[in-house]
Amino acid sequence: MLRDITIGQYLARDTAVHRLDPRTKIMSTMLFMLLLFLVRQLAGYVFLGVFTAAIVVLAGIPPRMLLRSIRSLAFILALTFLLQLFMTRGEPLFRLGPLVATREGLNMGTFMICRLTLLVVMTSLLTLTTSPIALTDGLEHLLRPFRRLGVPAHELAMMMTIALRFIPTLLEEADKIMKAQMARGADFRSGNLLRRARSLIPLLVPLFVSAFRRADELALAMEARCYRGGEGRTRMKQLAFAARDGIALTTVAVMFLGVLFLRGRP
Amino acid sequence: MDGPLIRLEQVTHRYDPGRPDQVALDGVDLEVAAGEFVAVVGANGSGKSTLAKHLNALLLPTEGAVRVAGLDTRDPGAAWEVRRMVGMVFQNPDNQIVATVVEEDVAFGPENLGVEPSTIRARVKEALAMVRMSEFRARAPHLLSGGQKQRVAIAGILAMRPRCLVLDEATSMLDPSGRDEVLNTIRRLNKDEGLTVVHITHFMEEAGAADRVVVMDRGRVVLQGSPRTVFTQARRLERMGLEVPPITALAGILAAAGLPISAASLSVEEVVDALCPSS
Ligand SMILES: Nc1ncnc2c1ncn2[C@@H]1O[C@H](COP(=O)(O)OP(=O)(O)OP(=O)(O)O)[C@@H](O)[C@H]1O
Ligand SMILES: [Mg+2]
Numbered sequence: 318m319l320r321d322i323t324i325g326q327y328l329a330r331d332t333a334v335h336r337l338d339p340r341t342k343i344m345s346t347m348l349f350m351l352l353l354f355l356v357r358q359l360a361g362y363v364f365l366g367v368f369t370a371a372i373v374v375l376a377g378i379p380p381r382m383l384l385r386s387i388r389s390l391a392f393i394l395a396l397t398f399l400l401q402l403f404m405t406r407g408e409p410l411f412r413l414g415p416l417v418a419t420r421e422g423l424n425m426g427t428f429m430i431c432r433l434t435l436l437v438v439m440t441s442l443l444t445l446t447t448s449p450i451a452l453t454d455g456l457e458h459l460l461r462p463f464r465r466l467g468v469p470a471h472e473l474a475m476m477m478t479i480a481l482r483f484i485p486t487l488l489e490e491a492d493k494i495m496k497a498q499m500a501r502g503a504d505f506r507s508g509n510l511l512r513r514a515r516s517l518i519p520l521l522v523p524l525f526v527s528a529f530r531r532a533d534e535l536a537l538a539m540e541a542r543c544y545r546g547g548e549g550r551t552r553m554k555q556l557a558f559a560a561r562d563g564i565a566l567t568t569v570a571v572m573f574l575g576v577l578f579l580r581g582r583p
Numbered sequence: 584m585d586g587p588l589i590r591l592e593q594v595t596h597r598y599d600p601g602r603p604d605q606v607a608l609d610g611v612d613l614e615v616a617a618g619e620f621v622a623v624v625g626a627n628g629s630g631k632s633t634l635a636k637h638l639n640a641l642l643l644p645t646e647g648a649v650r651v652a653g654l655d656t657r658d659p660g661a662a663w664e665v666r667r668m669v670g671m672v673f674q675n676p677d678n679q680i681v682a683t684v685v686e687e688d689v690a691f692g693p694e695n696l697g698v699e700p701s702t703i704r705a706r707v708k709e710a711l712a713m714v715r716m717s718e719f720r721a722r723a724p725h726l727l728s729g730g731q732k733q734r735v736a737i738a739g740i741l742a743m744r745p746r747c748l749v750l751d752e753a754t755s756m757l758d759p760s761g762r763d764e765v766l767n768t769i770r771r772l773n774k775d776e777g778l779t780v781v782h783i784t785h786f787m788e789e790a791g792a793a794d795r796v797v798v799m800d801r802g803r804v805v806l807q808g809s810p811r812t813v814f815t816q817a818r819r820l821e822r823m824g825l826e827v828p829p830i831t832a833l834a835g836i837l838a839a840a841g842l843p844i845s846a847a848s849l850s851v852e853e854v855v856d857a858l859c860p861s862s
Contacts, residue, residue, distance in 0.1 A: 449683055482683045485725040531678045538679035541639055541671045542739065543663050543695040553690035553703040 328445045333561060334376035335446045339455025341562040345569045346443045352576055353432045361576060362431040368572070369438055376446045383438050390437060394430055401426035450554075453477045458556060471547025479535070487528060494523050586653075587614035588747060588779055589638055589669070594647035596633055596802075607633040609802035610647070615781060617746065620773045622790035622810075623783045625799030626824035631783045634799065635751045638781065639669040652746065667696060670740030672753040676732035677725075685727075685735055686711065686720040692743040703742070710741040713776070714768050730761025734768055741772075747779040748772065754784060766792065787814075788828045791849045798823070811847035830854060 329335075334342075349365075356362060373380060387394075403413070407421030444452065457474035464470050495505060498519050505516050596608040607630050615621055625631050636642040637649050640656040651668055654661040670692075673679045682688040686707050693703045711717045714734040724732060733753055740748060748769065754762040766789060772778045782793060790796045796813040798806040800823045806813055813820075814831045827835070834848035837858075844857040 450687060478682060482681060482724070485723070486677055489725070531675075534673060534675060534678035535681070537641065538671075538673055539681060539691075541641060541666055541673075542692040543666050543743070544691070545663070545695065549697045551694050551697050551700060551703065553687070553694060553700055553707065555700050 326441075326445060327448055328378060328382075329448070330377050330446070332375060332377050332446070334372060334442075336559075336561065337446075337565055338556055338558050338562045339447050339451040340458055340556060341558070341565050342443055342447055343452075343455050343459060345565060346439055348569050348573050349439050350436060352573055353435055355576055355580060357428075357580060359427070359431075361579065362428065362435070365435055366431070369435055369442070372442055373438070376442060378442065378445055382445075383441060386441055387434055387437060390433070394433055397429050397433065398426040401429050449481045450478070453481075454552070454554065454556060471550070475547075483528075483531065486531075487524065490527060491520060491524055494520055588617040588619075588652060589613075589615040589781075590650045591634075591637065591644075592648050592650075594637060594644045594649060596630075596637065596642060597645045598633075600645075606802050608637070608644075611802070611804055613797065613804055615747070615779060617779055618773070618777045620770070620780045620792070620794045621782070621797060622793035622795070623781060623797045623799060624785065624787065624790050624825060627785075629799040629823075630802040631799055632751050633802075635671065635749050635781070635783055638747070638749050639671055640665045641671075663696075667692075667743050668746045670743060670745040670748050672733060672736045672740065672748065672750045674752045674755055676729045676736065676756065679736050680724045680732060680739075683723060684720075685716065685722050685724055688724060688735060689720075689738045689742050692739055696743060706742045706744070707738075710738040713741055713772065714738045728761060729757040730764035733757065733761070733765045737765075737768060737772075745778070747781065749781045749783070751783045752785065753782075754786065754789065762786070762789075785825075787826060787831075791828060791831075798825070810849060811845075814849070815847045 352365065356365065373383065402418050402422040402425075403416045405419050405422035405425050407419040410418045410420055410423060412418070447455070453474045456477070457470050460468050460470035460473065495503075499505065503516060503519060505513065505520070507513075508516070591611050591613040594608055594611045594613075595606055597603060597606055599605060609630075611630075611634065613634075623631050623634065633642060637644060637656070638651070640649075640662040643649075643657050649656045651665045654665055656662065656665050680688050681691050689707045689710055690703050693706055698706070707720075708717070711720055714737050716731065716734050716738060719727065719731065719735075724735060727735065736753075737748065750765075750769065754765050757765065769780050769782060770792060773780045780793075782789065784790060791810045791814070793810060795807060796810050797804055798813060798820070805823070806816060806819070814827045815835075817827045817832060817835050820827060826832070828849070830851055831846075831848060834844055834854050834857075835846045837854075838844050838846040842858065844854065848854050848857065
């Protein structure tokens with residue numbers, strides 16, 4: 318279930334979308350998200366959907382992967398739709414006991430489904446086509462101008478890198494501890510929710526203790542390698558915008574302006 | 584520069600100033616010459632790690648002084664230059680790799696030093712070649728074996744162009760083949776590149792490969808010399824909770840029984856040669 322969610326996964330390929338500068342992709346995704354919440358016509362969503370599908374094809378991502386990801390969110394989508402359908406006031410469509418479905422609700426619900434689906438697909442596309450390192454590098458660069466306002470750009474990027482580095486290590490360790498506890502008769506799989514949550518304690522406590530010890534040792538190792546924050550630090554890999562980044566950004570910007578323009582009309 | 588690369592003068596270290604009776608290092612005098620391969624052995628808690636951390640200013644002496652290439656580690660302005668010159672490999676291979684890709688991790692040190700990007704790239708390539716890990720440069724570190732991870736850690740230090748490599752029980756969590764990988768790597772770096780090596784270990788066989796063995800006991804350096812001279816003191820080592828390598832112990836017993844053999848033989852071949860000179 319959890320594995321099916323594609324946000325956060327990376328699919329190494331050599332396509333034009335993969336080769337885009339991470340900053341281009343992050344900025345475009347953010348503009349796209351904004352767009353999703355500005356569009357008010359069904360035609361607009363159809364257009365954005367076609368645009369998204371085009372990127373999926375360009376990036377060589379198997380659509381099945383994305384569909385599975387959406388399917389695992391089906392419950393949330395359905396719930397959102399029903400809430401919108403029944404909770405929006407307006408012209409009544411039909412009744413279900415004390416609940417009244419409205420035409421406006423139907424519209425809003427449909428929009429919400431479009432928005433959430435495209436949101437999930439777009440963010441998945443960002444991480445599927447951008448390696449974690451490129452992603453953190455891009456974020457660090459984009460946040461840099463906000464350092465004056467106290468945004469710790471370098472520290473955030475470093476934290477993300479270390480988290481990404483240690484997630485597999487800790488998962489492996491969790492697996493080991495779990496097997497060790499199961500060998501001693503621990504049961505992680507049966508019982509009600511409360512029981513299962515409680516059975517996690519013998520897993521989480523040693524995991525936390527070890528994570529803190531790791532953090533301690535890592536900090537020492539980093540200090541031994543002359544780490545002293547982002548000040549005066551250089552990077553081996555330099556980010557560079559290319560012509561394709563210009564094209565991509567222009568496309569998204571034109572789309573954005575187009576939607577703003579159409580929005581002003583009925 | 585003349586004189587030793589590293590010099591410790593009467594170094595005493597207390598972790599807790601409130602408990603003056605608990606000394607982790609107790610008046611240690613030690614010199615490490617440039618190009619030397621020194622092994623440090625000692626029982627658990629004898630102060631080996633404390634000593635190691637003094638060599639690159641991770642810890643500062645409570646009393647006495649540590650000088651690296653003439654720089655005093657207590658000088659705050661010198662600490663980073665000291666850490667660049669004296670690189671350190673730690674025990675747990677997992678907890679010293681920072682980045683999610685091998686070559687990014689090797690670049691971490693030079694990046695911290697503010698080295699030019701194109702120069703970093705060249706150094707990373709060279710360092711990975713020196714530890715024979717070039718083909719793994721694009722791998723995720725968590726998929727490597729323990730020995731490979733330690734070699735990546737060594738490459739990360741080499742990329743900073745150090746003068747000395749300190750390994751604090753860097754082989755103790757590895758399987759025998761991983762230990763051989765790391766040991767061969769540091770021996771080669773010492774011979775071919777002239778890199779000074781301080782190898783802390785509790786495997787006496789590993790100490791046998793060094794130019795000099797330093798024995799620590801309760802915060803003091805109690806014995807030092809060539810592996811041969813140190814290993815002849817089997818009794819004394821045993822009292823400190825240390826065991827000479829099995830082949831050396833055997834040679835000792837045979838010598839005591841009157842056979843014509845050196846009590847400080849370091850390898851099986853040596854014992855065979857001494858016992859069967861004709862073969
Ligand atoms: N962070 C610390 N705080 C207080 N005491 C410490 C600390 N680290 C080590 N000690 C103490 O200092 C002494 C020397 O410890 P050190 O870690 O240097 O020994 P070691 O020879 O490296 O041992 P090991 O073989 O277990 O690694 C020990 O008595 C230890 O308990
Ligand atoms: Mg130690």
